[in-house]
Amino acid sequence: MKMTLRWFGESYDSVSLAQIRQIPGVQGVITTLYDMQAGEDWDAARIAAMKQTVEASGLEVSGIESVNIHDAIKAGLPERDQYIENYISTLEKLGQQGIQLVCYNFMPVFDWTRSDLAKVRSDGSTVLFYDQTEIDKINPETMFSQIDSKSNGFMLPGWEPERMAKIRELFAIYQHVDAEKLFENLVYFLKAIMPVCEKYEIRMAIHPDDPAWSVFGLPRIITSKESLLRMIHAVDHPCNGVTLCTGSLGSNPENDIPDTIRSLKGRIHFAHVRNLKYHRPGCFEEAAHLSRDGSMDMYAIMKALYDIGFDGPIRPDHGRMIWGEKAMPGYGLYDRALGAAYLNGLWEAIEKGEAGK
Numbered sequence: 001m002k003m004t005l006r007w008f009g010e011s012y013d014s015v016s017l018a019q020i021r022q023i024p025g026v027q028g029v030i031t032t033l034y035d036m037q038a039g040e041d042w043d044a045a046r047i048a049a050m051k052q053t054v055e056a057s058g059l060e061v062s063g064i065e066s067v068n069i070h071d072a073i074k075a076g077l078p079e080r081d082q083y084i085e086n087y088i089s090t091l092e093k094l095g096q097q098g099i100q101l102v103c104y105n106f107m108p109v110f111d112w113t114r115s116d117l118a119k120v121r122s123d124g125s126t127v128l129f130y131d132q133t134e135i136d137k138i139n140p141e142t143m144f145s146q147i148d149s150k151s152n153g154f155m156l157p158g159w160e161p162e163r164m165a166k167i168r169e170l171f172a173i174y175q176h177v178d179a180e181k182l183f184e185n186l187v188y189f190l191k192a193i194m195p196v197c198e199k200y201e202i203r204m205a206i207h208p209d210d211p212a213w214s215v216f217g218l219p220r221i222i223t224s225k226e227s228l229l230r231m232i233h234a235v236d237h238p239c240n241g242v243t244l245c246t247g248s249l250g251s252n253p254e255n256d257i258p259d260t261i262r263s264l265k266g267r268i269h270f271a272h273v274r275n276l277k278y279h280r281p282g283c284f285e286e287a288a289h290l291s292r293d294g295s296m297d298m299y300a301i302m303k304a305l306y307d308i309g310f311d312g313p314i315r316p317d318h319g320r321m322i323w324g325e326k327a328m329p330g331y332g333l334y335d336r337a338l339g340a341a342y343l344n345g346l347w348e349a350i351e352k353g354e355a356g357k
């Protein structure tokens, strides 16, 4: 595996490349052109400049998170083909720069959802928190303004103001899109992009829905081992793979993550590894990465990745906000650096334990 950190670009991130370079074992960043709207065709010169900036700091661009998918593609509207053309053109330009991993999601309207971005824990840190009973009390617009007001002034991934200004329109286009239709639209999209992925060996890595169930009545289709297997079999190409996100899949405690990892051997192209603490069904907080701080067995997760021979990029995921840091919720430096060090430690122990057998 290759340890990486997510980085939003110089104009958007409070964390610098120089800081990331000093986290032991981190070799690259997972980045994006953060101001690109879903559906836009990315500019080749900007991709090249981004790559140059990253490489000048001694790191590599290990992948893109995300090239977002326009809602016309997800909803299967007549104009989807134009947006798919743009997507293919963007992949072409990324491929020409040797960038060969793209993370994306297929969640309608929203990306990830939380009811609180700064829940205070007993250790004094703040964390992202989800409580379905809170979500049930509000409408999508209220949730957006709550999220926006707690974002520390940062633009959050998936919560771009442009997108949220059109929230009612967005809900309207999904009126006749159920889970089956959404799945068909995903397959249509993947079949269309596979040739360009094959040409440049770009690994597409779908991010699971977060949380792993329907929110505000919108269909969600990437929520379990079964749905991930269905999706990789529907377009059975090595470039069609998965971002194994433990926090998203793990929002449903019935998802057995080590077992899911083992069943996806060869098709996990990217991993987001973090821990959660369950409070009750539909309610969890994002714990520190350490197993005993939350509900997940992080050793078992890393061991499963090791056992399937996972050699792609991995990144610690959302961290707690600690030591007075002011950063985008989930994306500060300190707790993610602790997470990277911990995951590296687990990996070294597994590797040496296996070698000594």
Ligand code: DNO
Pocket: 065, 066, 103, 104, 105, 111, 112, 157, 158, 207, 330
């Ligand atoms: C949240 C992230 C997601 C993820 C996208 C991938 O912090 O895990 O926003 O990047 O769903 O497209």
